[in-house]
Amino acid sequence: MTTSGRLALKKRTGAQIIFESLLREGVEVIFGYPGGAVINLYDELINYPRIRHILVRHEQGALHAADGYARATGKTGVCLVTSGPGATNVVTGVVTAFMDSIPIVVLTGQVATDQIGNDAFQEADILGITRTCTKHNYLVKDTADLAGTIREAFHIASTGRPGPVVIDLPKDVISGEVSFEYPEKVQIRGYAPVTSGHPGQIKLATREILKAKRPVIYAGGGIIHSGANRELLTLADLGSIPVTVTLLGLGGFPGDHPLFLGMLGMHGTYAANMAVTRCDLLIAIGSRFDDRATGKVESFAPSAKIIHVDIDPSSISKNVTVDVPIVGDAKNVLDRMVKILKEQGDVWKVTRKPWLEEVRRYSAEHPLHYEPSQKMIKPQYVIQQIHRLTGGQAIIATEVGQNQMWTAQFYQFTQPRTILSSGGLGTMGYGLPAAIGAQVAFPDRIVFDIAGEGSFQMNVQELTTAVQYHLPVKVAILNNHSLGMVRQWQELFFNERYSQTLMDAQPDFVKLAEAYGVVGLRADHPRDVIPCLEEALSIRGPVVMDFHVDPKEKVFPMIPPGHGIDQMILAKPDKKARRVVPLTFPS
Amino acid sequence: MKNTISILVENKPGVLARIAAMFSARNYNIDSLSVAETVDPTISRVTCTAVGDNLEIEQIMKQLRKLIDVIRVVNFTTANGDFLTREMILIKVNAKERDRAEIMRTADIFRAKIVDASRESLTLEVTGDERKINAILELLKTFGVLEIARTGQVALSRGGRRLIDKHPGSVKSPGPKKSNRPRGSMI
Numbered sequence: 022m023t024t025s026g027r028l029a030l031k032k033r034t035g036a037q038i039i040f041e042s043l044l045r046e047g048v049e050v051i052f053g054y055p056g057g058a059v060i061n062l063y064d065e066l067i068n069y070p071r072i073r074h075i076l077v078r079h080e081q082g083a084l085h086a087a088d089g090y091a092r093a094t095g096k097t098g099v100c101l102v103t104s105g106p107g108a109t110n111v112v113t114g115v116v117t118a119f120m121d122s123i124p125i126v127v128l129t130g131q132v133a134t135d136q137i138g139n140d141a142f143q144e145a146d147i148l149g150i151t152r153t154c155t156k157h158n159y160l161v162k163d164t165a166d167l168a169g170t171i172r173e174a175f176h177i178a179s180t181g182r183p184g185p186v187v188i189d190l191p192k193d194v195i196s197g198e199v200s201f202e203y204p205e206k207v208q209i210r211g212y213a214p215v216t217s218g219h220p221g222q223i224k225l226a227t228r229e230i231l232k233a234k235r236p237v238i239y240a241g242g243g244i245i246h247s248g249a250n251r252e253l254l255t256l257a258d259l260g261s262i263p264v265t266v267t268l269l270g271l272g273g274f275p276g277d278h279p280l281f282l283g284m285l286g287m288h289g290t291y292a293a294n295m296a297v298t299r300c301d302l303l304i305a306i307g308s309r310f311d312d313r314a315t316g317k318v319e320s321f322a323p324s325a326k327i328i329h330v331d332i333d334p335s336s337i338s339k340n341v342t343v344d345v346p347i348v349g350d351a352k353n354v355l356d357r358m359v360k361i362l363k364e365q366g367d368v369w370k371v372t373r374k375p376w377l378e379e380v381r382r383y384s385a386e387h388p389l390h391y392e393p394s395q396k397m398i399k400p401q402y403v404i405q406q407i408h409r410l411t412g413g414q415a416i417i418a419t420e421v422g423q424n425q426m427w428t429a430q431f432y433q434f435t436q437p438r439t440i441l442s443s444g445g446l447g448t449m450g451y452g453l454p455a456a457i458g459a460q461v462a463f464p465d466r467i468v469f470d471i472a473g474e475g476s477f478q479m480n481v482q483e484l485t486t487a488v489q490y491h492l493p494v495k496v497a498i499l500n501n502h503s504l505g506m507v508r509q510w511q512e513l514f515f516n517e518r519y520s521q522t523l524m525d526a527q528p529d530f531v532k533l534a535e536a537y538g539v540v541g542l543r544a545d546h547p548r549d550v551i552p553c554l555e556e557a558l559s560i561r562g563p564v565v566m567d568f569h570v571d572p573k574e575k576v577f578p579m580i581p582p583g584h585g586i587d588q589m590i591l592a593k594p595d596k597k598a599r600r601v602v603p604l605t606f607p608s
Numbered sequence: 609m610k611n612t613i614s615i616l617v618e619n620k621p622g623v624l625a626r627i628a629a630m631f632s633a634r635n636y637n638i639d640s641l642s643v644a645e646t647v648d649p650t651i652s653r654v655t656c657t658a659v660g661d662n663l664e665i666e667q668i669m670k671q672l673r674k675l676i677d678v679i680r681v682v683n684f685t686t687a688n689g690d691f692l693t694r695e696m697i698l699i700k701v702n703a704k705e706r707d708r709a710e711i712m713r714t715a716d717i718f719r720a721k722i723v724d725a726s727r728e729s730l731t732l733e734v735t736g737d738e739r740k741i742n743a744i745l746e747l748l749k750t751f752g753v754l755e756i757a758r759t760g761q762v763a764l765s766r767g768g769r770r771l772i773d774k775h776p777g778s779v780k781s782p783g784p785k786k787s788n789r790p791r792g793s794m795i
Contacts, residue, residue, distance in 0.1 A: 152626060153633040157676040160622075177676060211618065211679040335670035338663070 035164045035195040036065035039128070040072060042171040045203050048099050049073060050090060050461055052083040056103020057143060058130025061195045075461055075490060078482040080107050082454040084114025085480070088123050089455030092441045093416055094462045095248070097124040097179045104130040105143030108189075109150065113448055115185050116154040120445025121269060122246060124183035126174050127155075133193040134162055147189050156184030164197030169204050176207040181214025182333040183246055214332060218349030218357065226304075226328045226345045227361045233302035233326075235376045236262045239285065239314075242269030242444070243307015243331060243351045245437045250274065252355035253306065259362055261373040262304070263380050265293035267314050268429055268444040270307070276413075276433035282380065283389065286314040287580045288426040291387035291589060294578070296380050297322050298587040305329045307351045310340040311445070320585025330354045387578070387591055389430050397571040398547050400424070400499040403554075404431040407469060407497060410554050415467040416441065418456035420476030421449045422506035424499050426576040428471045450479025453496060457483055460492040467495070467558065474500040474527055474567075484537040487563040495557050496565045498530060501572040509575045513590070514582075534565035543567040610639065611665050611685040612693055612763045615654040616771055618677040619645055626675050627654060636660065636668050640695075640760030651679065651772070655762045680771055684763050693763040696735045698723070699745060702752035703730040711751060718744045729754060 033041065039062060043051070050073045055063040066074060077083040080102045087098030098118075102111055108129040118125045132141040148160045157177050159170050167190075174186040230236060244253055244266075250273050257264050257280050264274045265285040274281055283290035285297055297303065303325040308314065315321040318341055329336075329343040330351055337346045347354055391401045404427055407415070417432055418441040419425040425442055434440050441459060443451040456470040470477075477498050487494050499505075508522040534541030540560050544553040550568065557564040578589040617623045624643055631638050639657040646653050658668055665683065672681045684691040703711055708730070715722055715732050718740065724731035734744055738761065745753070765771070 148622065149625070152622075152629045209676060212676050333674070335667065335674050339667060342663075 031200065032198045033201040034061070034065065035167055035190070035197050036062045037068075038164065038167045038199070038201050039171065039190070039195070040065060040069045041201060042168050042203060043072060043099065044069070046097070046171070046175045048097075050075060051099045051101050052077055052086040052090070052458065053101035054080050054083055054103065054107060056107045056130060058104035058107075058132060058192050059101065059128075059190070059195070061192070062101065062128075062130070062190075073461075074101075075457075075486065077454065077457075077486050079480065080110035081114050081450065082457075082480050082483040082486065084111040084125070084127065085117065085448075085451050085454035086458035086461070086483075086486075087125050087127075088114060088118050088451075089418060089441045089458030090462050091118075091123050091125055091458075092455070093438050093459035095438065097126055097175055098458065099126050099128070101128045102130065103143065104132055104147075105145045107143075108147040109145050112150060112154070113446075115151055115187065117443050117446045117448045117451060118185040119154045119156070121443065122183050122242060123185065124178040125185040126171075126178050127185055127187045129187060129189050130195075131160070131189045131191040134191045135193070137191065147187065151187045154185075155187050156182075158187040158189070160189040160191070161194050162191070164194050165199045167194065168201060172204050173207055173209060177209070177212065181212075181216075182336075215334075215348045216332065216350040216353055218330065218347045218354035220357075222345060222347045223354060223357050224361065226330075226347060227358050229302055229326055229328060229345060230260055230262075230304065230358070230362065231365060234373070235300045235379075236260065236302040236304060236373075237282075237296045237300040237322075237325075238262050238264040238304045238306065239267075239297065239308055240264060240270045240273055240306045241267040241308025241314075242273075244270055244273035245307075247307065247332070247351040247353075248437070249307070249350075249352035249355050250437045252352055252359060254278070255359050256355055256362070259359060259367075259369070261369040261377060263296055263377065265289070265296065267308050267311065268425075268442060271429060272434040272437045272439045275435045277435055280377075282384070284429050286311075286586065287316065288430065288576050288578065289314075289586070290384070290389055290430075291578055291591065292380060292383035294580070294586040294589060295383045297325075298585070299379070300325045303327045305331075305343075306355065307331060309333075309336040312340070315340065316580045316586040316588075317584055320587060390577075391574070394571065395547060398544060398550055398568050400427050400501070400568070400570040400574055401431045402547065403497060403499060403550055403568050403570065404428055404471065406550055406554055407471070408432045410551075410558060411467050411469075415439070415469050416456070416459045416463065418442070418452040418459065418468070418470045420452040420470070420472040421447045422473050422476060422504065423501070423509065423574075423576050424471050424473040424476065424505075426506075427499070430576075432471075449476040452476060453480050453494070454483045454486075456494040456496075457487055457492055460487075460494050461490065464492070468493075470494060470496045472496055472498045473505055474498050474502070474530070475504045475524065477530075478528075481533070484534065484539050484563065484565070488538045492563060493561055494563050496563070497554075498565065498567050499570050500527075500530070500567055501570050501574065502527065503572060505572075505574075506576070509579075512575070513579070513593070530565055530567040540564045541567065543569070545569045609661075609685070610657055610659050611683050612691070612761060613656050613658060613669070613672070614682050614684055614763055614771060615656065615672055615678055616646070616680040617652050617654055618679065619650050619652040620677060623652070623677045624654070626677060627656075627672065630671050630675065631658075631668075634667075634671060636664065642760035642762050648772075655760065657761050682765075682771055684765065687765075689769070690766040691763055692766060693737050693761050694735055695738060695741060695759050695761045696733065697741050697745070697756055697758040698731055698733055699748055699756050700724075700729055700731045700754040701748045702754060703728065704751075707751050711748070714744065714747050720744060
């Protein structure tokens with residue numbers, strides 16, 4: 022958009038400048054919560070009907086909703102909160118977005134510039150607080166700097182490795198008046214992300230791919246951020262290379278593809294973890310060798326050369342030393358790799374047959390598995406039924422813990438931007454507001470929040486937001502009356518000493534839902550699961566489903582903390598047997 | 609190994625805090641840190657020394673570059689080409705009548721200046737690299753060192769090259785945006 026001359030001449034208030042700038046950045050929705058420091062902004066908001074404001078019920082919900090919106094759409098999410106407690110309440114959401122590289126611009130109110138540092142009412146040093154958990158942050162001290170700062174913030178948040186940017190807005194800066202001109206270009210001399218991979222390195226990588234007998238692709242959230250899913254599919258198909266993904270990479274490769282191994286890591290599939298252990302070439306793309314993916318790093322891909330494609334140079338050789346580093350955007354790099362490999366013809370279908378057979382043997386030996394029950398609802402069964410009834414087309418938000426891992430394992434994600442889950446930070450309470458954010462972006466799609474009763478209660482207040490804006494999110498609580506993941510650790514590694522993980526008291530979730538004006542459904546028996554889901558899907562409004570699941574059900578496979586990813590527990594070990602069952606593999 | 613890292617940053621409030629916060633958040637140690645405005649008033653130079661293995665220092669460099677306000681980072685210790693380092697120290701030393709001559713002779717050898725004198729003490733100003741400063745400090749300890757104040761290391765590459773030259777598209781036309789900008793390092 023160009024700046025009109027008329028606007029440039031006329032004086033504008035800071036509040037007007039902020040909304041004019043947001044419009045120029047293509048912002049359609051803001052998730053926020055008003056307060057004293059931003060009251061001028063909220064007053065001005067009435068004059069900007071093109072910007073939709075979603076009033077949440079807790080600022081943390083605003084940030085997660087903006088995050089869910091950003092993950093589902095690929096656009097930059099925007100969040101607006103007041104100073105002090107408003108700003109500190111979004112910090113968990115900011116760190117969540119930072120860890121998972123989600124583009125968000127967070128506008129926080131601040132006390133007037135002459136009061137900063139005086140311990141004024143609702144003052145908090147949000148710049149200091151968010152310094153190490155934002156991609157960048159700003160305190161705007163002059164109304165004249167507003168437009169340029171917002172322009173920069175959106176640029177920084179959405180380019181390179183995306184991330185949250187906080188803009189702190191003192192009250193007098195919002196109310197000040199200057200002439201408005203929106204800068205066309207951004208020039209930041211310290212910021213120039215490298216998107217195009219080094220040609221020599223790409224050539225080197227393709228040479229390794231040509232040579233490899235047992236290659237594996239290990240893809241992460243970078244595939245989703247750069248929109249490289251097609252290129253990834255082409256590379257895998259072309260080279261007959263099996264693919265494993267991280268939690269954030271789910272949907273980046275079709276879950277029903279024969280080359281798909283499933284997720285790797287602590288709760289990854291046997292096939293994925295064994296393939297990584299056995300491979301002679303690991304092609305890491307947009308993944309950062311997080312400890313939940315690698316397990317003990319010494320035993321991660323021990324006999325492999327490693328190619329690492331990442332847009333963030335600091336991700337490369339941070340946890341694991343890499344043989345062929347390529348700094349660049351995944352889509353760009355993969356596209357060029359594929360072009361080089363295509364010149365080599367189609368030899369790999371034959372040469373990699375033994376490797377693919379070995380990998381498929383792993384899948385056949387120990388597929389993802391749970392014991393079906395006629396008496397108790399198995400949480401995995403609920404997730405499979407959600408997948409079946411939505412045709413795998415839903416957007417699925419998760420909370421954190423067992424519900425998250427079962428969703429990752431049993432909902433077959435086939436498209437990018439269909440899973441919204443707090444991977445890096447593991448934020449309980451993320452799912453419901455994230456689902457709300459996604460539903461705002463896609464009012465006609467089915468959006469689920471697969472939850473545990475623990476996580477759900479952390480941001481349950483956002484049900485009202487869903488009601489107010491007619492957002493038909495479906496919450497499926499896998500209710501096991503405990504903080505399941507911690508309980509699982511206590512059962513397996515702490516001699517069944519269930520310290521503070523059993524929730525003896527819990528609300529009646531059906532009544533709770535009804536109190537919020539939401540339909541509440543409950544299922545206690547396996548035969549109730551499908552009717553319950555069908556009913557929920559037939560209702561046009563939000564629904565809370567309370568599935569009382571087998572409280573003893575655990576997430577398997579599991580790598581015990583501190584172990585290598587080839588040392589999986591596949592089922593609860595015999596009490597007499599050793600706790601960890603080391604698995605051997607053919608050499 | 610001790611690494612001398614030179615960082616050119618935007619001369620803006622809060623930049624030093626960003627650098628310090630990155631070091632502490634990622635559990636890296638800074639041995640010394642010195643900051644001042646450069647000839648271009650929009651840029652400050654931070655010189656820091658940090659100890660770590662190659663991998664750790666490489667990560668520090670990458671994390672520094674990731675900061676938006678950081679314009680350029682060079683590790684003089686591992687970069688090609690020679691460089692020089694200096695620090696300054698003020699040493700307040702016990703100076704009894706019988707020791708004065710010896711202290712002043714030591715000062716001469718090290719080309720130190722005596723910048724303050726009293727009946728009981730002399731204060732020396734010494735500039736040099738770390739080894740030289742450690743050496744004179746060691747010698748003066750025999751007389752009794754009362755107090756010292758020591759700057760962090762500053763460093764420049766030898767020869768005509770400039771750090772900023774290698775950074776394309778930057779500071780072609782220096783000069784602050786606003787004329788009423790206060791002088792001095794704002795970070």
